[in-house]
Amino acid sequence: MQEGKFYRGRRLRKSEGTRQLARETTLSVKDLIHPIFVTEGKNVRSPVTSMEGIFRYSPDQLERELTDVHRMGIRTVLFFGVVDEGKKNSKASASWVESGPVQEAVRNTKKWAPEITVITDVCLCGYTDHGHCGYLVNGQIDNDASLEALAKMALSHAKAGADVVAPSDMMDGRVAAIRQALDENGFSELPILSYSAKYASAFYGPFREAAASSPKSGDRKGYQMDPSNVREAMREINADIKEGADLVMIKPALAYLDVIRAARERFDVPIVAYNVSGEYAMVKAASARGWVDEKAIVREILTSMKRAGADKIITYHSKIIAE
Ligand code: PBG
Numbered sequence: 001m002q003e004g005k006f007y008r009g010r011r012l013r014k015s016e017g018t019r020q021l022a023r024e025t026t027l028s029v030k031d032l033i034h035p036i037f038v039t040e041g042k043n044v045r046s047p048v049t050s051m052e053g054i055f056r057y058s059p060d061q062l063e064r065e066l067t068d069v070h071r072m073g074i075r076t077v078l079f080f081g082v083v084d085e086g087k088k089n090s091k092a093s094a095s096w097v098e099s100g101p102v103q104e105a106v107r108n109t110k111k112w113a114p115e116i117t118v119i120t121d122v123c124l125c126g127y128t129d130h131g132h133c134g135y136l137v138n139g140q141i142d143n144d145a146s147l148e149a150l151a152k153m154a155l156s157h158a159k160a161g162a163d164v165v166a167p168s169d170m171m172d173g174r175v176a177a178i179r180q181a182l183d184e185n186g187f188s189e190l191p192i193l194s195y196s197a198k199y200a201s202a203f204y205g206p207f208r209e210a211a212a213s214s215p216k217s218g219d220r221k222g223y224q225m226d227p228s229n230v231r232e233a234m235r236e237i238n239a240d241i242k243e244g245a246d247l248v249m250i251k252p253a254l255a256y257l258d259v260i261r262a263a264r265e266r267f268d269v270p271i272v273a274y275n276v277s278g279e280y281a282m283v284k285a286a287s288a289r290g291w292v293d294e295k296a297i298v299r300e301i302l303t304s305m306k307r308a309g310a311d312k313i314i315t316y317h318s319k320i321i322a323e
Helices: 009-013 016-022 059-071 101-112 143-160 174-184 202-211 231-243 254-266 277-288 294-308 318-322
Strands: 032-039 045-047 055-057 076-082 117-122 135-137 140-142 164-167 193-198 247-251 271-275 312-315
Touching (some): 032 059, 032 101, 032 318, 055 059, 059 101, 076 101, 076 202, 101 117, 101 143, 117 143, 140 143, 143 164, 143 174, 164 174, 174 231, 193 231, 193 254, 202 277, 231 247, 231 254, 247 254, 254 271, 254 294, 271 294, 277 294, 294 312, 294 318
Parallel strands (some): 032 055, 032 312, 076 117, 117 164, 164 193, 247 271, 271 312
Antiparallel strands (some): 135 140
């Protein structure tokens, strides 16, 4: 494209009004998904030290949080479960019990704030005694043995009333396994949001503190993606869509905007970006020192994700943007 000699880009930058005329990307509270950690017990509201402003709630304490987010215009939440160490075992059997914190939180949300769309995270790492996202057999992840557990967990969330289930474990074939379990049990209309391109990232550190879900040995590089790869992300997304994923996710987001862009150009399913815990903690730490303007920087970061091609963004910053 050749700009003629009369082109002056600044004409449209002159005022908020003209900038608005030229604006290509907008950020709306409707684009945001608010993550919530739910834990066992009653009367619990415990702060996550590495994520200022984020708490773990017992299911009975959610009413206020749900009313707050709803009042601010946020329409979707994503639940993560946190269970006591004593409940964890090699089978992750606490992940699919009806009385689990996520299952109870979902039922409570449907009671207290039925207008809110509830997504649940499906992964074994918070429920296995070794902290890996799948079953461990002789020190190795047993991909296929993990699928049944993931399907049971997803089904228990569906039975509790979840609107969408979101597998984040990165086992191969889990979307198909979950889709089949849902279909066979009367949930053929329930969508799956797959964490399709989930990288083995250092940006999950604060989350693992929040969810007490760090692997006790080794790392997740055998199942989460290598941060160096973008073409592989296209293969993962393609495979998940073929297995029945209705929405796909790229995670983390800020250091992976090129992956979001590539996916946007290639696929026409809704794309969700996950602005993860480490991205949140960095912004919080710098703004606490007065080094950056928190609101402005959050707006800019989230806008960059939309500009890259994300339709929705999961972010711990949702309240500050909504306000
Ligand atoms: C569980 C899971 C993780 C996150 C979401 N689901 C952590 C991990 O894979 O270790 C990270 C979210 C965040 O950092 O905000 N597998």
